Amino acid sequence: MKAKTISILTAIIMVISMVTILPVMTVSAETYGDYEYTVIEDGTVEITKYNGSATTLDIPSEIDGKAVTQIGKYSFASNNTVKNISFPDSLENILEYAFETCPLKQIDFGNGLEYISVYAFSGCKLIESLTFPESLEVIGWSAFEDCYGLKSVTFGNKLKNIGWYAFAKCTGLTTVTFPDSVTVIGDGAFASCSNLSSIYVSENLISINEWAFSSCHKLKDIYYTGTKAQWNSISVGRSNQPISNAAVHYNYDPNHVHNFIGEITTPATCTNDGIMTYTCTCEESYTETIPKTGHNYQVTVVPATYDHAGYTQHACSNCGDCYKDNDKEMLVVPTVTDFKVVATSAQAVKLTCKKVAGATGYVFYREVSGKWTRVGVTKTNSYYEGKLKSGTTYRYAVKAYRTENGKNYYSAKFPSLWTSTNPAKVNFTLKSGSQKVAIKWTKVRGASGYIVYMKTSANGKWLKIKTTNDTSLIKSELIKGKTYWFTVKAYRTGGGKTYNGAFTAKSIKVN
Numbered sequence: 001m002k003a004k005t006i007s008i009l010t011a012i013i014m015v016i017s018m019v020t021i022l023p024v025m026t027v028s029a030e031t032y033g034d035y036e037y038t039v040i041e042d043g044t045v046e047i048t049k050y051n052g053s054a055t056t057l058d059i060p061s062e063i064d065g066k067a068v069t070q071i072g073k074y075s076f077a078s079n080n081t082v083k084n085i086s087f088p089d090s091l092e093n094i095l096e097y098a099f100e101t102c103p104l105k106q107i108d109f110g111n112g113l114e115y116i117s118v119y120a121f122s123g124c125k126l127i128e129s130l131t132f133p134e135s136l137e138v139i140g141w142s143a144f145e146d147c148y149g150l151k152s153v154t155f156g157n158k159l160k161n162i163g164w165y166a167f168a169k170c171t172g173l174t175t176v177t178f179p180d181s182v183t184v185i186g187d188g189a190f191a192s193c194s195n196l197s198s199i200y201v202s203e204n205l206i207s208i209n210e211w212a213f214s215s216c217h218k219l220k221d222i223y224y225t226g227t228k229a230q231w232n233s234i235s236v237g238r239s240n241q242p243i244s245n246a247a248v249h250y251n252y253d254p255n256h257v258h259n260f261i262g263e264i265t266t267p268a269t270c271t272n273d274g275i276m277t278y279t280c281t282c283e284e285s286y287t288e289t290i291p292k293t294g295h296n297y298q299v300t301v302v303p304a305t306y307d308h309a310g311y312t313q314h315a316c317s318n319c320g321d322c323y324k325d326n327d328k329e330m331l332v333v334p335t336v337t338d339f340k341v342v343a344t345s346a347q348a349v350k351l352t353c354k355k356v357a358g359a360t361g362y363v364f365y366r367e368v369s370g371k372w373t374r375v376g377v378t379k380t381n382s383y384y385e386g387k388l389k390s391g392t393t394y395r396y397a398v399k400a401y402r403t404e405n406g407k408n409y410y411s412a413k414f415p416s417l418w419t420s421t422n423p424a425k426v427n428f429t430l431k432s433g434s435q436k437v438a439i440k441w442t443k444v445r446g447a448s449g450y451i452v453y454m455k456t457s458a459n460g461k462w463l464k465i466k467t468t469n470d471t472s473l474i475k476s477e478l479i480k481g482k483t484y485w486f487t488v489k490a491y492r493t494g495g496g497k498t499y500n501g502a503f504t505a506k507s508i509k510v511n
Contacts, residue, residue, distance in 0.1 A: 032063045039066060044090075046070035053081045061088030071098045083126070087113065094120045096140075101125075109133050116143045118163070125149050128172070132156050139166045141186075148172060155179045162189045164209075171195055180204050185212045194218065200252065202226070207235040208243060216242040223252040249284065256282055270295045270319045295321055304328040306402065306409040333359065333402050333411040341419045342382070344499055346390035349419055352382040356400040356411070363410070367395040390424040390501070391446020391492050423447045423490035423501035430486055430508040436476040437508055439486055443471055444501065447490035455485045458507075462487070478510045 029036045034052030037045050045068045047059065060068055067090040076082065077100045086108040093115045101123035111133050118141040121127070125148045132139075134156035141163040144150065151172040157179045165188040167173065173193050177200040178185070187209040190196060196216045203226030213219055219242040224231050228250050236243055260278035267290075268274030274290035297314040304310030310328030315321075338354035351364060364383040365372040375396075376383045388394065397416040401408050428441035439452060449469050453462040465475060478484060486508070490501040 032060070035060075035063070037063055037068075038072075040070065042069075044069040046072045046095075047075055048072040049075050050079055050082075055081055056084040057082050058086045059088055059091065061090045069093065071095060073097055074100070076102055086110070093117070096120065097122075099124060109136070111135060114138070116140055118142055119145070122146055128152070130154070132159065134158055137161070139163055141165060142168065145169055155182070157181055160184075162186055164188050165191060168192055175199065178202065178205070183207070185209060187211045188214065191215055197221065198223065200254070203230050205234055208240055210240065213240055213242045219243070219246050222246045222248045224248055224250055225252050225254070227251060253282075258282070258284060260284075260286075262288075264290065266290075268292050270316060270321065293318065295319070301326075304331050306331045306333070306404055306407075331409075333400050333409050335411045335413040336362070336398050336400050336415055339398055339415040339417055341417065344419065344422050346422045346424050346501060347388050348384060348386040349388065349394065349396075349421060350382065350384045351396055351398070351417075351419075353398050353415075355381045358402055359400040360403045360408075361401055363399045363401060365397040365399075365414075367397075367416075372397060388421050389445070390421050391444060391490070391499075393418060393420045393494055395419075418495050420446075420492055420494050420497075420499050422499045423492050425502045425504060426450065426488040426490050428486075428488045428506070430506050432508050432511045433474075434511055435478050435480055436474055437478060437484060437486065437510060438472070438474050439488065440472045441488050444490040446492055447501070448493045449491055451489050451491060453487050453489070453503075456482070458485065460485070480510055483507050483509045 029038055029048055034050055035047050036049040036051065037047050040046050043066060045063045045066045047068060062068055068088060069090055070093045071091065073096045075098050077097050079102055083103055084106040085104060087110040089111040091110050091113055094113070095117045097119045099121050100119055103126055104124045105126045105128070107127065107130065109132055113133050113136050115138045116136070120140065120143045122142050122145040125146065127147050127150050129152045130150065131154040135158060136156050137158050138161050139159070142165045143163065145165050145168045147170050149172055150170045153173065153176060155178065159179055159181050160183065162182065162185055164186045166186065168188050168191040171194050173196050175198045176190065176196065180202040183204055183206045185208045188211045190213050191211055192215040194215065195218055197218045198221040199219070200223045203224070222243070231248055231250065258280040260280050262276050262278045264274060265277040266275040270293050273292050276288045276290050277285060278288070279285040295316040296318050297316050300313045300315070302311050302313060309330045311324045312326040313322065313324050334356050336353045336356060340352060341349060342352045343350035353362065361377060361379045362381055363374055364376040366375045375385060395416060395418050397414045399411045399414045401410045423444045423446055426441045426444055428439055431438040441450070449467055451467050452465040452473050454465050454475060455462050466473060484507065485505050487503045487505045489503040492499040
């Protein structure tokens with residue numbers, strides 16, 4: 001029986017919300033300033049059109065001594081200038097499409113408004129706040145649909161019916177409080193209010209019609225002044241899934257003063273926000289985010305050494321998180337450059353290299369039987385080695401080193417070179433013959449050949465006679481009775497270089 005009563009009541013209210021009250025008499029339109037108006041059958045005035053361009057407008061309370069009680073259909077629908085409007089207390093009705101898509105930002109409804117008809121303010125996207133007078137009883141179908149900017153709405157305590165889709169697509173709304181006088185919330189009344197999260201309703205509510213809160217996916221809380229049993233007796237349309245999924249808070253007392261006590265339910269960490277939960281004695285609760293603390297990094301600079309690379313270490317004193325950056329390569333002793341032979345003799349060589357920045361000294365090596373053997377350590381960049389075999393090829397290498405904390409560090413790579421000692425002095429004999437001299441000598445170890453020189457006086461210039469691989473030579477066509485000086489010098493070639501042995505001079509008188 002109760003369900004049938006509700007269905008009949010709902011149908012009656014739906015019809016009321018779709019019908020414009022107080023029909024206009026067939027009286028020709030008159031003008032008053034920027035207004036066109038007609039006098040309706042009860043002797044009051046209906047404004048039928050506004051022709052002005054004001055941005056702020058106060059609707060007159062009377063015209064020609066007659067009270068202004070109605071704003072007619074489409075009367076302001078084409079206006080694109082009025083942003084702020086005030087209605088007189090004499091105004092009772094705002095009819096269909098009266099202010100559709102107007103750029104209204106602020107509305108003062110006055111204290112006598114009873115009825116807002118269908119689509120009266122639909123598409124007025126700039127309205128942010130609405131406070132309806134206590135006198136208002138009906139808000140018609142789609143009256144404020146598509147008012148995207150609407151963020152808050154306050155109803156009067158005589159409001160009985162909110163028509164179909166009255167506030168549909170008002171995406172700025174987050175909470176709505178319905179007065180005790182509202183018994184029916186019409187189909188789609190708040191459909192697609194995508195940011196609506198909570199509503200407050202009284203135990204006088206009889207029906208929430210189908211689709212009333214469809215697509216209100218953020219609707220999580222319903223505050224209801226009645227009991228759970230009363231709530232379960234309300235007729236809720238089957239498509240009101242947001243209503244079914246929301247948490248209902250029963251026995252809500254609008255006069256209750258909350259006393260919230262906070263408790264950290266999830267501590268904040270360096271990288272994640274925490275949660276502070278506030279709970280009232282009435283079990284109402286809400287949460288706040290505790291911002292993450294962020295890391296508190298302690299910085300340690302580890303310099304590069306000859307044993308390890310350098311870096312900067314960042315270690316969080318709160319959570320222990322650690323990372324490294326500013327990598328520095330491990331220190332190394334540079335490779336020696338410009339390694340060369342600067343002097344040779346029959347039993348010695350002298351080596352040198354370019355100084356290495358930061359080097360403590362240098363280590364020289366000689367290859368012996370295919371292996372490197374350390375032969376000398378110097379603080380300078382040169383090395384002299386004696387007691388070698390004459391006319392012999394040797395291979396040398398050198399490394400720089402640096403001493404740090406009692407430990408030596410050596411260059412990883414090293415240059416090497418081949419060199420040779422000079423051939424030994426040649427032992428030779430001279431024998432005079434008829435206008436000639438016979439020169440003989442013994443072989444010298446490692447010699448590639450020999451050069452024979454002659455001069456005609458003790459202080460004269462040496463003249464090369466011959467370069468040969470033989471061990472004897474006869475110099476003829478000499479002058480009888482004249483003294484000549486001779487010498488034989490061994491030489492050795494290798495690696496594109498020539499190594500010359502020392503020499504001695506001998507003289508002989510030609511027969």
